[in-house]
Amino acid sequence: MNNPQMYQELLELIGTDSASGKETQIAEKLIAKLKEIGLTVLTDNAGDTFGGECGNVIGIWEGDLDGSLMLSSHMDRVPNGLGIHPVEKDGVLRSDGTTILAADDISGVCAILDGLRRAIGSGKPLPRLEIIFSVGEETGLYGAKALDMSAIRSRIGYIFDSPGSIGRFVNGAPGMFQMEVEITGRPAHAGNEPEKGIDAAHVMCEMISTLKKGRLDPMTTSNFPILSTGSKSCNVVCDFASFRGEARSRDLQKLTDYVTYFEDHCHAVAARYGAGITIEKHQNFLPFLIPEEDEVLVCAKAASAELGLDYRVEVGGGGMDANIYNAQGMATIGVATGYTKNHTKDEQLVLADFLRSGELCAKLIETYAARCGAK
Ligand SMILES: [Zn+2]
Known part of the structure; x- marks a missing residue:
């Protein structure tokens, strides 16, 4: 030594x-x-x-x-x-x-x-x-x-x-944004009248499954690994779900473009089901x-x-x-x-x-x- x-x-x-x-x-x-x-x-x-x-x-x-x-x-x-x-x-x-x-x-x-x-x-x-x-x-x-x-x-x-x-x-x-989405559905008895509910868990799954994510281009990535719902029982249509994740890019324009795309995408899916939505975003660093x-x-x-x-x-x-x-x-x-x-x-x-x-x-x-x- x-x-x-x-x-x-x-x-x-x-x-x-x-x-x-x-x-x-x-x-x-x-x-x-x-x-x-x-x-x-x-x-x-x-x-x-x-x-x-x-x-x-x-x-x-x-x-x-x-x-x-x-x-x-x-x-x-x-x-x-x-x-x-x-x-x-x-x-x-x-x-x-x-x-x-x-x-x-x-x-x-x-x-x-x-x-x-x-x-x-x-x-x-x-x-x-x-x-x-x-x-x-x-x-x-x-x-x-x-x-x-x-x-x-x-x-x-x-x-x-x-x-x-x-x-x-x-x-x-890279710079990074963190995003958190909250989806509000409508509860209904799951056996008697499920058609009267708005299933927030389903809306969340569709949002994520149709979202562009992972490796987006050589400079940009995103990841949404944390999902939860407000449901405690199986006999009520899920009325609340939330998920969060991050996007990173070495190009600030690409990063902000992705965040805009992400918001538009989530709002569009929520609107299709009549679900309520709030999105919080936070720019962690440039x-x-x-x-x-x-x-x-x-x-x-x-x-x-x-x-x-x-x-x-x-x-x-x-x-x-x-x-x-x-x-x-x-x-x-x-x-x-x-x-x-x-x-x-x-x-x-x-x-x-x-x-x-x-x-x-x-x-x-x-x-x-x-x-x-x-x-
Ligand atoms: Zn270190």
Whole structure:
């Protein structure tokens, strides 16, 4: 192991319980670590926006150069992330099979801590560094949404929170809408006079079965997996049903077009049966796609080349804090740290990749610093 401190820190933080809205334990450790490295540390009230117990942790290194770089990862993890016992075999870290591993996103946290120690320890002039360890990422990007961007000066940033081997960068992700439909039918005795009822369950099934969904085009998908009815007994025609789901697209126009189609389709089916309908839609986040010539990717490519990494730029399929920051004008991309199968009990982390992610973080800082003038 060529970086025992980084590996020990990984095990320590994986073993520190955390969940969305319950990040206090890990936040306290990260505040202490950032202070020890020499950063000024602030916290905010992001937790209040989603019933969480604490806010984002924000570390600031003032720097000597005229420029500012944001580095981020998230402190929460998906459920089944308490009491994790990691097991190392043949250079790959896994859980003991009963929990997730939480390399998503503890590996990212450790990459940033190691990168900071290397960059600051080098004694070379640095730009301002803004570190954001966010809360509530997995349940809805709540920490990023609540972050006070007026306090953040960086116009570019790296989020160490993408699956895949080192050298992979994620420069685009879909935007997402969530939709919920409520259908009101009319009850009637199922045996005596079913023709007097309006069967809300049937209307719902027809709405879904005739809806365009799944893979809609190379950029757009939708999924409606949650269905329910208000019925408790079989002898009454169903008078209430509801379903919900989501649509995603990397193209905002395609996404909004689909939502319009979805509403028109559901209203038309309801009208055919004389059923009542309400549709609630909520735009969770906007899509983003950063061009290869953008400074954030130019630096990533140069840093990867210097480290001899296999540089790849790909678009991801999930939402991430970067969706929020990009929508607010900070060009932000995802950085892979070596984990795969995240959000499952089979999650694994290739340690050779992980150990290089701290080096990569330091090299990204150094590469960006070389483009900054003196203050
Ligand atoms: Zn993550």
